[in-house]
Structure formats: C-alpha cells, structure tokens
Amino acid sequence: MSKRRALITGITGQDGSYLLEFLLAKDYEVHGVVRRVALEDPEHRLSRIMRYREQVQLHPASLESYASLYQVVAKVLPDECYHLASQSFVSYSFDDEFSTLNTNINGTHYLLSALKHNAPACRVYFAGSSEMFGKVEEIPQTERTRFHPRSTYGISKVAGFDLTRNYREAYGLHASSGILFNHESPRRGFEFVTRRISSGVARIAAGAQSELRLGNLDAQRDWGHAREYVEAMWLMLQQPEPDDYVIATGEMHSVREFAAAAFSWAGLDYRDYVTADAVLFRPAEVNTLLGDASKARERLGWRSRTSFQELVREMVEADCRAAGVGDAVLARLSPE
Ligand code: GDR
Numbered sequence: 310m311s312k313r314r315a316l317i318t319g320i321t322g323q324d325g326s327y328l329l330e331f332l333l334a335k336d337y338e339v340h341g342v343v344r345r346v347a348l349e350d351p352e353h354r355l356s357r358i359m360r361y362r363e364q365v366q367l368h369p370a371s372l373e374s375y376a377s378l379y380q381v382v383a384k385v386l387p388d389e390c391y392h393l394a395s396q397s398f399v400s401y402s403f404d405d406e407f408s409t410l411n412t413n414i415n416g417t418h419y420l421l422s423a424l425k426h427n428a429p430a431c432r433v434y435f436a437g438s439s440e441m442f443g444k445v446e447e448i449p450q451t452e453r454t455r456f457h458p459r460s461t462y463g464i465s466k467v468a469g470f471d472l473t474r475n476y477r478e479a480y481g482l483h484a485s486s487g488i489l490f491n492h493e494s495p496r497r498g499f500e501f502v503t504r505r506i507s508s509g510v511a512r513i514a515a516g517a518q519s520e521l522r523l524g525n526l527d528a529q530r531d532w533g534h535a536r537e538y539v540e541a542m543w544l545m546l547q548q549p550e551p552d553d554y555v556i557a558t559g560e561m562h563s564v565r566e567f568a569a570a571a572f573s574w575a576g577l578d579y580r581d582y583v584t585a586d587a588v589l590f591r592p593a594e595v596n597t598l599l600g601d602a603s604k605a606r607e608r609l610g611w612r613s614r615t616s617f618q619e620l621v622r623e624m625v626e627a628d629c630r631a632a633g634v635g636d637a638v639l640a641r642l643s644p645e
Pocket of ligand 1 (some may be wrong): 319400505
C-alpha cells in the first residue's frame with residue numbers, strides 16, 4: 310500500500326516540526342510549504358527541521374499567492390493537509406493589522422480553495438486559536454463559547470475558522486478546526502512570553518544578563534506542551550466526520566507564576582530580576598484563558614499529560630544547557 314501523504318504549511322515552526330516528527334513516525338510521506346527565503350537560508354530558517362531534511366519534501370510557496378499554493382496542492386495531492394502557517398505573534402498584529410489580516414485570512418482561503426479544486430477528498434486541519442475567545446464570555450471556554458477577539462490576529466483566526474466551517478458545509482470538505490490554547494516547548498519562538506522567560510532565566514543564570522523586562526504579569530493562560538497538541542491535530546483528521554475541538558489543559562496560570570516557577574527551577578527568585586514594562590503591554594489584552602477539552606477527551610481520547618511545572622522545567626533546562634550554565638544549576642533541573 311502506498312504511504313499516506315501529508316502537506317504541512319508552517320512546517321518550520323514549533324508545531325510544524327513536532328507534527329513532522331509525529332507523521333514520519335507513522336510512516337507518512339511528508340511535504341511542507343516554506344517560503345523561498347527559507348530554502349536560501351536553511352541553517353537559520355529551517356533549524357527546527359534540519360535533522361529531517363532528507364525525509365521531507367519542501368515546496369516554496371507564499372500564503373500571499375493563490376497561484377503558488379494552488380501549484381503545490383496540485384503537485385502533492387495530499388491525503389491530509391495541516392494548515393499551521395500564519396502571522397502568529399499577537400503583539401505584532403497591533404503594529405501591522407493589515408498584513409496580519411491579509412496573510413492569515415487570504416492564506417487560509419487560498420489553501421481551502423486550492424484543495425477544493427485539486428484534492429477534494431483531502432482531510433484538512435485549520436489551526437484555530439484560543440485568541441478567538443479574547444474577552445471571554447464564560448469560564449472555562451468550550452466549543453460553544455462565543456468568540457470575542459481582541460486583536461486582528463484573533464479576528465483573522467475567527468475568519469479562518471468560519472471559512473473552514475463554510476468549506477465543510479458548502480463543499481463537503483473534511484475540514485476540522487482545532488481551537489488550541491497556548492502550547493509551548495523548548496522550540497517556542499523567542500518572542501513569546503514563556504520562551505522570553507526561560508531564555509532570560511538561562512542568560513541570568515549564566516551571568517550574561519541581570520534583568521528581564523516583561524509586559525503584563527497578571528495575564529493568565531492555559532499552557533500545554535506543543536508535542537502533545539500536534540497529536541490532537543492528527544486525531545481530528547482520523548475521525549469519520551470533521552468537527553471543531555478545544556485543545557487545552559484545563560489549568561490556568563499567570564505570567565507571574567510562570568516566571569516564579571522558571572526562576573525557582575534555576576534556584577533564583579524572580580522578584581530580584583523581573584520588571585513589568587508598560588511598553589510591552591498590549592492595547593487590548595486577553596486577561597484570562599482557560600479551556601475545557603472534554604469533547605476532545607471523549608471523542609478523540611486526547612488529554613494533556615505534561616504538568617505546568619514539568620513544562621517550565623523542560624524549557625528552562627533546554628535554555629540553560631544551550632547557554633552553558635554551571636553544573637550546580639543543571640543538577641537542579643535534570644530529572645532523577
Ligand atoms: P499569546 O502568547 O498572545 O497568548 O498567543 P504570548 O506568549 O505572546 O503572550 C501570552 C501573555 O503573556 C503576556 N506577556 C507577554 N507576552 C510576550 N510575548 N512578551 C512579554 O514580554 C510579555 N509579558 C507579558 C501577554 O500580554 C499575553 O497576555 C499565543 C500565540 O502562539 C498565538 O499564535 C496562539 O494562537 C495563542 O498563543 C494560543
């Protein structure tokens with residue numbers, strides 16, 4: 310039997326790299342959409358997937374170009390397509406609202422349309438986000454909670470979610486959306502708060518920095534491990550019917566708690582190093598996000614397994630090792 314063929318957009322990102330590993334282990338033939346510049350600068354831009362370079366076929370295309378996405382889909386004819394690519398940094402969406410909306414909404418629309426024309430039997434995953442809940446209308450949030458996005462990023466994700474549902478209902482595409490709450494790992498981009506904290510702790514522990522400036526320390530998030538969240542994406546596409554699922558841990562912590570835990574793993578007190586800088590506050594903040602993933606647990610058999618403390622420890626350990634901190638700190642961080 311021939312291998313199942315998967316196409317991933319955003320394959321060079323945190324989630325894309327974990328999904329690539331997961332699908333290779335399941336013996337998929339994996340294809341990825343990347344920007345042309347990524348192929349020209351592989352050491353830097355393909356760093357998360359370099360070790361799998363021989364096992365994956367990369368295709369240059371842009372979310373801004375329908376023609377380029379159409380050609381990739383027509384060439385690959387995937388059985389499953391995971392649409393993870395987007396402008397995903399919420400803060401940046403306040404600085405450049407127009408490109409966030411254009412890239413995220415059009416990119417999703419182009420891909421769905423290209424699939425409809427070339428591979429209508431393909432099963433599609435759209436990366437929705439807890440940012441769609443924004444100014445939350447109930448706690449915890451489920452698939453039935455109303456959306457109230459607070460940034461153009463959130464608005465673009467609501468539009469992508471609606472487009473995905475519309476392609477399902479209007480054209481019969483097997484298209485599902487995951488409403489993923491924050492998910493982190495040692496592969497998280499440095500601009501996101503958890504990695505800012507873990508890398509900051511590592512530099513402070515290594516003596517290369519003495520202060521860490523953050524934004525709103527009171528924002529609360531539901532933080533899980535990205536490696537587990539990509540399994541949920543795959544499970545959604547194995548269901549007989551397409552549907553939408555909240556993926557979350559069901560536990561909420563503040564940025565302050567994350568910082569306290571991260572510094573404490575390195576034997577430090579965050580209050581000696583962290584300052585809240587008003588410049589880093591967002592014009593409209595999402596203060597609390599807490600997901601109820603009961604539907605995913607019941608229908609997909611999925612649940613989050615990594616505890617908050619373990620997630621923080623893993624991230625701090627990885628950054629401390631990379632920063633070359635001393636053995637005394639590493640001994641605190643290494644599991645027995
Ligand atoms: P978020 O992630 O916006 O929730 O979206 P991020 O880590 O950027 O922010 C989380 C919360 O921390 C507060 N914060 C800071 N944030 C950043 N980036 N830097 C700081 O210094 C800082 N200090 C405090 C923020 O105000 C916010 O409240 C992530 C992204 O991955 C999205 O793409 C994804 O859809 C959602 O998670 C689920």
